[in-house]
Every structure is written in C-alpha cells, then in structure tokens.
Amino acid sequence: MSEAQVLNERSMQLLKTLVERYISDGQPVGSRVLSKDSDLNLSPATIRNVMADLEDLGLVHSPHTSAGRVPTVSGYRMFVNSLLTVKPLESKELTHLHQQLSHDEQGDVIGAASRLLADLTKMAGVVTLPKREVVFLRHIEFLPLSHGRVLVIFVTNEQEVHNKIIHTAKVFSPAELQQSANYLNSIYSGHSLQAVRKSVLKDLQDDQERMNQGMLDAVRMAQLAFGQDAAKEDYVLTGETNLMGFSELADMDRLRKLFEAFSQKQDVIHLLDQCMQADGVQIFIGEESGYQAFDHCSLVTSSYSVSDEVVGVLGVIGPTRMAYEKIIPFVDVTAKLLGAALNPKSASPL
Amino acid sequence: MSEAQVLNERSMQLLKTLVERYISDGQPVGSRVLSKDSDLNLSPATIRNVMADLEDLGLVHSPHTSAGRVPTVSGYRMFVNSLLTVKPLESKELTHLHQQLSHDEQGDVIGAASRLLADLTKMAGVVTLPKREVVFLRHIEFLPLSHGRVLVIFVTNEQEVHNKIIHTAKVFSPAELQQSANYLNSIYSGHSLQAVRKSVLKDLQDDQERMNQGMLDAVRMAQLAFGQDAAKEDYVLTGETNLMGFSELADMDRLRKLFEAFSQKQDVIHLLDQCMQADGVQIFIGEESGYQAFDHCSLVTSSYSVSDEVVGVLGVIGPTRMAYEKIIPFVDVTAKLLGAALNPKSASPL
DNA sequence: TGCTAGCACTCGCACTGATGGAGTGCTAAA
DNA sequence: TTTAGCACTCCATCAGTGCGAGTGCTAGCA
Numbered sequence: 001m002s003e004a005q006v007l008n009e010r011s012m013q014l015l016k017t018l019v020e021r022y023i024s025d026g027q028p029v030g031s032r033v034l035s036k037d038s039d040l041n042l043s044p045a046t047i048r049n050v051m052a053d054l055e056d057l058g059l060v061h062s063p064h065t066s067a068g069r070v071p072t073v074s075g076y077r078m079f080v081n082s083l084l085t086v087k088p089l090e091s092k093e094l095t096h097l098h099q100q101l102s103h104d105e106q107g108d109v110i111g112a113a114s115r116l117l118a119d120l121t122k123m124a125g126v127v128t129l130p131k132r133e134v135v136f137l138r139h140i141e142f143l144p145l146s147h148g149r150v151l152v153i154f155v156t157n158e159q160e161v162h163n164k165i166i167h168t169a170k171v172f173s174p175a176e177l178q179q180s181a182n183y184l185n186s187i188y189s190g191h192s193l194q195a196v197r198k199s200v201l202k203d204l205q206d207d208q209e210r211m212n213q214g215m216l217d218a219v220r221m222a223q224l225a226f227g228q229d230a231a232k233e234d235y236v237l238t239g240e241t242n243l244m245g246f247s248e249l250a251d252m253d254r255l256r257k258l259f260e261a262f263s264q265k266q267d268v269i270h271l272l273d274q275c276m277q278a279d280g281v282q283i284f285i286g287e288e289s290g291y292q293a294f295d296h297c298s299l300v301t302s303s304y305s306v307s308d309e310v311v312g313v314l315g316v317i318g319p320t321r322m323a324y325e326k327i328i329p330f331v332d333v334t335a336k337l338l339g340a341a342l343n344p345k346s347a348s349p350l
Numbered sequence: 351m352s353e354a355q356v357l358n359e360r361s362m363q364l365l366k367t368l369v370e371r372y373i374s375d376g377q378p379v380g381s382r383v384l385s386k387d388s389d390l391n392l393s394p395a396t397i398r399n400v401m402a403d404l405e406d407l408g409l410v411h412s413p414h415t416s417a418g419r420v421p422t423v424s425g426y427r428m429f430v431n432s433l434l435t436v437k438p439l440e441s442k443e444l445t446h447l448h449q450q451l452s453h454d455e456q457g458d459v460i461g462a463a464s465r466l467l468a469d470l471t472k473m474a475g476v477v478t479l480p481k482r483e484v485v486f487l488r489h490i491e492f493l494p495l496s497h498g499r500v501l502v503i504f505v506t507n508e509q510e511v512h513n514k515i516i517h518t519a520k521v522f523s524p525a526e527l528q529q530s531a532n533y534l535n536s537i538y539s540g541h542s543l544q545a546v547r548k549s550v551l552k553d554l555q556d557d558q559e560r561m562n563q564g565m566l567d568a569v570r571m572a573q574l575a576f577g578q579d580a581a582k583e584d585y586v587l588t589g590e591t592n593l594m595g596f597s598e599l600a601d602m603d604r605l606r607k608l609f610e611a612f613s614q615k616q617d618v619i620h621l622l623d624q625c626m627q628a629d630g631v632q633i634f635i636g637e638e639s640g641y642q643a644f645d646h647c648s649l650v651t652s653s654y655s656v657s658d659e660v661v662g663v664l665g666v667i668g669p670t671r672m673a674y675e676k677i678i679p680f681v682d683v684t685a686k687l688l689g690a691a692l693n694p695k696s697a698s699p700l
Numbered sequence: 701t702g703c704t705a706g707c708a709c710t711c712g713c714a715c716t717g718a719t720g721g722a723g724t725g726c727t728a729a730a
Numbered sequence: 731t732t733t734a735g736c737a738c739t740c741c742a743t744c745a746g747t748g749c750g751a752g753t754g755c756t757a758g759c760a
Contacts, residue, residue: 030723043733048724065739066723139493143505153503153511155493161503161513241613244606256594263591380752393704398753415710416752 011050014038015059016083019071023321026247028068073286080283080324087325089333093120097334101341110236113314113338118239121327123318128235128272130311130342136192140184142177142221150177152225156193166224172217180218197226235272237262248296248319261293272313275301279310281332286320296320300327302335306342314338361400364388365409366433369421373671376597378418423636430633430674437675439683443470447684451691461586463664463688468589471677473668478585478622480661480692485543490534492527492571500527502575507692516574522567530568547576585622587612598646598669611643622663625651629660631682636670646670650677652685656692664688
C-alpha cells in the first residue's frame with residue numbers, strides 16, 4: 001500500500017465513475033456495477049481493494065457493511081475540483097436564457113433570473129439584489145409623527161429609498177425638521193454613509209460649542225438616523241418548493257431548518273456574501289457552508305458584475321447529490337447574462 | 351330512530367366533547383373516553399349508539415373498524431357554528447398584541463401583525479395589504495434622476511413609505527420638482543389616493559387653461575406617480591415553516607401543493623378576497639375552501655377596517671385540527687387592533 | 701322505551717423469525 | 731498485481747402472532 005497510490009490515476013477514475021453513477025441513481029454503488037460502468041476492465045474484487053483505499057482517504061463511505069459506497073463531502077469536493085467534465089449548455093437553453101433576460105418586460109430582471117435558475121434546474125434559485133460598493137447619501141428628509149417620533153426618509157445612490165423611525169428627546173415643529181434636513185443635505189449630500197457617520201461622531205464630540213442649537217439638533221438626528229444601519233441586504237429566492245421533491249430533504253426537520261433559514265435570510269445572506277469575494281463559480285458542498293441548515297444541500301454560485309465591478313451573487317440551491325457538470329456552466333452563463341442585462345450602457349438588444 | 355333525534359341536545363353535547371378531545375389529542379376518540387369526558391354519565395354502550403347516529407349524519411367518521419371516531423368537515427363545521435365556547439384572550443396576550451401593533455418601530459405594521467398571528471398561534475399568519483382607496487396621502491417628494499427619470503417618494507397614513515420611478519417628457523430642474531411637490535402637498539395632503547387620482551384626471555381634462563405651467567407639470571407628475579398602480583394585491587405571509595410541524599401536513603405532496611399555492615399567491619388572494627365581503631370572522635374548514643391545496647387546512651380570517659370601511663383581511667392558516675375556540679377570538683381581536691393602528695386619526699396611545 | 705352489561709368480532713400495530721439478495725473482506729491462486 | 735472463490739454481514743421483505751382498543755349486536759333491566 002504505497003503512498004503513491006493516493007493520487008493514483010486509476011482510483012481517481014473510479015471515484016469519478018462512482019460519483020457520476022451515484023448522482024444519476026441515488027443508490028449506493030457496489031463494486032460489480034463499478035466494474036461494468038468504468039472502462040477499466042477490472043474485476044469487482046480489484047475494485048473493492050481500491051474502494052477500501054478511497055474509504056481510508058475519506059472520499060467515500062459505506063452506509064453499512066453490505067451496501068456499496070456513497071461519496072462523502074470530500075469525495076464530492078475532489079470530484080468537483082479535479083474530475084468533473086463540464087457539459088456545455090444546450091443551445092436552446094442558452095437562447096431561452098438570453099431572451100428571458102434581455103427582453104425583460106416587468107422591470108424585474110432579478111426576479112426573472114431567479115425564476116430561470118429555479119425552473120431550468122428544478123431546484124431553488126437565488127439572486128441577491130445588486131449593490132453598490134459604496135453607498136452615497138443623496139437626500140434626507142424628516143417627517144414628524146406623533147409623540148416625538150420622526151420618520152426619516154433618505155435616498156442613496158441614484159434611487160434607493162430607505163426609511164426609519166427615530167425617537168427624539170424633544171418634540172420638533174415641522175419647520176424645525178425642515179431646517180435640519182436642509183442643513184444635513186447641504187453638508188452631507190454626496191458623501192458616503194460611512195463618512196457621514198464619522199463626521200457626525202466627530203461633531204458631537206468636539207465641536208458642540210461652535211454649533212448653534214439648530215445644527216446640533218440636526219446632527220443628533222443624523223446620528224439616530226444612520227446609527228447602526230444594518231445595510232439591509234436582500235435576495236430573491238424562488239422555487240423553494242422544488243426542494244420538496246428530493247429524498248435527501250424528505251426529513252421534515254431538515255426541511256424545516258432549511259426553510260427557516262430562507263425566511264430568516266441572514267444566514268443565506270452571509271453565505272452569499274462569501275461568494276461575492278471569489279469571482280467565477282463558487283461551490284459549497286454539504287457541511288462546507290458551516291450552516292447546519294444547509295448540511296445536506298449544495299450551493300452553486302457565481303458573482304455577477306456590471307462594468308467589471310462585482311455587484312451581486314446568484315446561484316442554485318439543491319441537494320448535495322446534484323448534476324454539478326450541468327449546473328456549474330448554467331450558473332456561470334446566467335451570471336454573465338444577468339450582468340450584461342443590468343449594464344446601463346449596453347441597452348437590451350432588439 | 352326518530353328524526354327528532356337528529357338535533358338531539360345530548361348527541362350535540364357528545365359531538366362537542368368529541369371534537370374538543372380530538373383537537374387536543376389528535377387521536378380518534380372512542381366511546382369509553384367519551385363516556386368519562388362528558389358530564390352526561392352515560393355508559394360507553396349508549397355512546398356507541400349515538401356515535402352510529404352521528405356517523406349516519408356524516409358528522410364523524412371512523413378511520414377503521416376499531417378506531418374510535420374523528421370529526422368530518424361537516425362535524426367541525428357544526429362544532430364551529432353552534433357548539434363552540436369561545437375562550438377570551440388571556441390578558442397578557444392582549445397587552446402584548448396591543449403593544450406590538452401600536453408601537454410599531456419599523457414602519458411595517460402589516461408585517462408586524464402577520465408575525466404576531468404566526469408567533470402566537472404557532473401556525474401561519476397572513477395579512478393582506480390594505481386596499482388603496484383608503485390610503486391617505488401624507489407627503490410627496492420628487493428627486494431628479496438621470497435621463498428624465500424622477501424618483502417619487504410618498505408617505506401614506508402616518509408612516510408608510512412608498513417609492514416609484516417615473517419617466518417625464520421633459521427634464522425638470524431640482525427647483526421645479528421642489529415647487530411641484532410643494533404644490534401637490536398643499537392641495538392633496540390628507541386626501542385619499544383614490545380622491546387624488548380622480549381629481550388629477552379631472553384637472554387634466556377640464557381645467558388646463560386655468561392652471562399655470564408649474565401646476566400643470568405637477569399634476570402630470572401626480573398622474574404618473576399614482577397612475578394605474580396595478581392595485582397590486584398582495585399579502586404578507588409569515589410562519590409557513592410552523593406548518594411543517596403538523597402531522598396532518600407531514601405528507602410531502604400535500605405540503606408542496608400548499609407551499610406552491612403560497613408562492614403563486616393567486617389562489618390565496620382569491621380566497622382572502624371572499625373573506626373580505628363577510629365582516630366578522632370567516633372560517634374555511636378543509637375542502638370548504640374549494641382549493642385542493644388547502645384540503646387539510648383551515649383558514650380563520652377576519653376583515654379589518656379603517657374608519658368603518660373594510661380595507662383588508664387577515665388570518666391564520668393551520669391544520670383542520672386547530673384550537674378554534676382560541677384562534678377565533680385571537681384573529682378577531684388582532685383585526686380590530688390592526689384597524690386601529692392603521693387609523694390616521696387615532697394616534698397611537700402612550 | 702331508553703339505557704346498560706356482556707360478548708364476539710374486527711382491525712391495526714408491534715414484534716418475531718425466516719428468507720433472499722446485495723455487497724463486502726479475506727485468502728489463496730494465477 | 732490481479733482475480734476467483736468463499737464465508738460473512740447486513741438490510742429489506744414478508745408472513746405469522748399476540749395484544750389492545752374499540753366496535754356492533756343482543757339480551758336484560760328500569
């Protein structure tokens with residue numbers, strides 16, 4: 001049992017056929033099947049020896065003594081990293097994708113992309129809303145509510161509207177609020193939210209004497225308005241119900257945890273955020289994600305870019321046992337098409 | 351077997367105890383249990399005779415020869431209509447509800463109501479967005495974007511913020527937009543959106559000569575902003591995952607159909623629309639809804655009103671076997687509190 | 701006439717043991 | 731190094747069994 005065997009060409013070949021077979025059948029695959037399926041012309045007995053090695057390496061696993069082998073997470077990982085032969089998209093799928101994403105009638109390309117991902121893969125599709133790296137304050141406005149509460153509305157980057165309710169110590173008149181808003185707009189408009197936050201803090205610490213009461217009130221309200229902003233990121237998820245068809249998610253507890261994660265959103269967002277860093281296709285297999293809810297799922301994602309800048313992530317969620325060789329190129333292409341569709345310069349063709 | 355027996359006091363009493371018992375246990379209830387549970391002091395044998403009658407009437411049903419009885423849909427219906435003894439809300443639940451709905455911090459009362467319904471019942475909560483007609487305009491604001499597009503922000507009823515992008519024929523300066531907004535605020539603030547829409551149409555048809563250019567521009571923008579807003583009916587559904595805990599929904603096909611109905615939305619909307627007509631609490635039990643997806647579910651709803659006008663519906667979705675005597679008053683009260691919270695006149699107490 | 705006690709009967713469920721098939725590990729031979 | 735053969739293990743399936751719960755029916759009682 002020399003150590004050179006570890007990366008043996010032959011055993012890798014066998015791992016590959018095993019994973020492929022398991023993905024298509026869903027049954028643990030035994031040595032006899034493997035012997036016929038692979039082109040290696042080896043007897044089942046030989047294959048059993050190789051399997052034992054692969055099991056030692058943690059790449060495959062036997063559910064019980066007499067049950068054939070199933071790929072482990074590391075097995076899938078090795079398969080995806082080094083053994084996979086990617087299948088290019090069928091051309092009719094490609095044209096369909098292209099059409100749907102470029103002739104978007106609803107003004108909801110993001111939703112359309114998500115639906116495409118879900119429909120064509122029969123799994124769940126997810127697309128994060130595109131976001132700008134830096135958020136610039138464009139305009140702020142205060143509206144008085146009852147009992148010293150104030151509704152703050154502010155617009156960032158061109159056209160994103162946020163609102164928030166703050167409680168003020170004293171009750172302001174509409175005119176005072178208007179003045180405060182004017183003041184804040186005049187000095188902060190065009191600055192990034194981060195810069196505004198810093199400046200506000202500095203003003204409150206150092207310059208209290210230098211400011212008049214109106215300015216001070218305004219800055220105090222700004223502090224409340226931009227406090228811990230949570231930068232509400234969001235995504236569009238579709239086709240969740242497709243996941244109910246998979247036997248690996250038939251367990252109600254698992255399914256429930258997964259769906260809870262979907263509606264809590266934060267874990268999913270966190271996961272997608274990680275995919276934003278790496279460009280190209282990024283894959284989490286089973287437990288790799290680090291979130292229990294995704295334990296039996298895989299996530300195939302790709303970031304998408306507008307004018308060479310990454311602005312969001314999209315992907316597909318399904319059981320670990322999914323047809324990676326088709327899903328990967330599909331996600332890849334969809335990301336590119338979405339990026340193109342979002343690009344303001346390249347108006348949609350036709 | 352005289353026909354007078356059909357509405358026999360005693361058999362109804364027994365049906366009542368049977369349903370109550372089944373709701374709390376989930377097991378088919380046998381004659382012995384029923385004999386002890388009811389205050390009637392009857393022997394199991396007598397009760398068996400009554401049960402046979404109830405079965406003939408289609409009010410109860412026996413899953414198999416030796417299994418006790420389970421209420422049918424008609425059984426539940428009779429229970430709910432004539433036998434139910436409603437349990438008033440516990441006062442701490444009431445205060446909790448009241449607090450949550452009146453001190454809404456997020457500017458999302460509808461979402462808060464939905465979450466309350468789901469959390470307190472451990473089932474799914476649903477609230478339709480209030481009908482447009484009774485939404486009052488509070489404040490409107492225009493912000494210029496590139497290429498002749500304008501971002502419209504408007505606030506309705508106390509604190510709901512909406513935004514929309516419109517395309518204008520000519521390009522306006524920020525000052526012009528400001529003037530238009532001022533004009534619109536001065537004449538329309540406090541009016542319902544419907545009234546605004548009507549008035550806008552009338553102005554454009556009749557009074558063009560009477561208005562100066564600025565007013566005309568303003569009114570045209572108002573038309574775009576409030577135009578055919580699709581009256582996009584929609585609802586906020588929360589706690590779907592709670593439904594995964596119920597054994598009657600453990601069947602994956604059923605569950606899937608239900609969740610698909612949730613994301614398609616249209617069936618649910620249609621169902622909720624029916625509840626809008628009837629005021630007071632409305633209940634669909636099992637197949638009564640007419641939608642297969644809801645076959646094993648019940649829906650307890652109530653419309654909610656602002657200033658004596660029905661503007662929406664809210665309710666709870668759960669398995670047919672639910673604690674109606676608690677859910678019904680709960681839905682009822684929540685609807686009233688939500689109506690109050692949405693009322694622009696009655697500012698939130700405290 | 702209405703209620704009840706008793707009894708035979710039915711059905712589902714949980715447990716048992718037997719059987720067969722699939723697949724393995726090990727060993728010895730080519 | 732590979733292969734054939736063999737004993738072994740484990741799972742899934744099925745039939746058989748006993749038990750408990752609950753029923754329907756009948757006869758007797760107030």
